[in-house]
Amino acid sequence: MRKSSGARLASTDAAAKEALIAPDVGGQDPHALTGARDNLLEVAIGREVRAFRTKLGLTVADLAAATGLSLGMLSKIENGATSPSLTTLQALSRALGVPVTAFFRRYEERRGAVFVKAGTGLSIERRGTRNGHQYHLLGHTGDRSSRVVVEPYMITLTEESDVFPLFQHSGLEFLYMLEGEVVYRHADRLYTMQPGDSLFFDADAPHGPEEMRKLPIRFLSVISYPRLDE
Template sequence: MKANKDQDPHSTSGAKENQLEVAIGRQVREYRVKLGMTVADLARQAGLSAGMLSKVENGGASPSLATLQAMSRALNVPVTAFFRKFEEQRDATFVQAGQGLAIERRGTRAGHQYHLLGHSIGKSMVVEPYLVTLTETADVFPIFQHAGQEFIYIVEGEVTYRHGDKLYHMRAGDSLFFDADAPHGPEELTKLPIRLLSVIVYSRAGDN
């Protein structure tokens, strides 16, 4: 069978069409397994055929309201429980190489380039991953101090990094995880250019 030349091989339209059915099926299976029931057990108690139930659990069939009600009674859960996974927001941010959002932060004027690679939405905890680039035009600058925790990973170059009263000489492959409310930041730019991944995590109620 020849593929349709006009069809995008990476298209997800087909997968999107049955996302609800897949979410319902996963929930049905999850509740059934928790109760230690087999497909045949649930099918019998819900008054369904085992084949039909298997299709529902695999996302291959769109159950009617009557079917949902029958399964909810058999599993002793409300009908709305089958829709919870579908209604929960699942965010994903894809950033192609070199396409991160340029951000103005302290140190930008000193030649430090910040590219935001993603941002959590509607969560109590905020996660901000940055790719930081320091080139020949970069200079050291006053240290940072903010709420939350931070993780840095050196991708390229060498830097002496301060955290509190301690100094860490970091090379490519080195990492540092620390409480960000202590003074921290590059103390000496040893080998340029420097590229490091910085991931900042803090409570949305706190100040960054």
């Protein structure tokens, strides 16, 4: 039976309203619960299975053939949608060449957090320190299992600071302007930054403050780069 024009319009309006409420931003929602389930152990196991499989260059079909599991079951395991039996874990461990306990490694790791009271960040020496740039490290963890290092800094520029648009280091950097006004260079482009502005860039290119227009200048800098000492 055909839908009436009114029904089609209502369906279209509903779809448009849903798109406005939940736009596709091309990434994960960091606050969403995985499948709205409290299945942290299953998710941890699934991530390890996927990581070991990817490291060996195996496809899901390859691993399914090696273990005798169906593609559907293996997909559910990797997505944390089911709790694999001990027999299944043993089959996976043999196929991937790892002990069964390896699948529980990240779940059992102690996850830490660092709380820094206002004004108490650790002052450290970085390349820009000699130019009068004040660096306060706002957090650091000793978790060496992570493949990525993240360093959050509060950077302050005052009358004693010099412009220095030639910083270069590996990784990515995110800046969030808190106070003052600065013209910030990245490669061959200039950005006038005021409170509330942000800049995200590849830190391999030369970057740094080109012109300090309103002092003092304070901005949050978050640097991330791959861990090389594994």
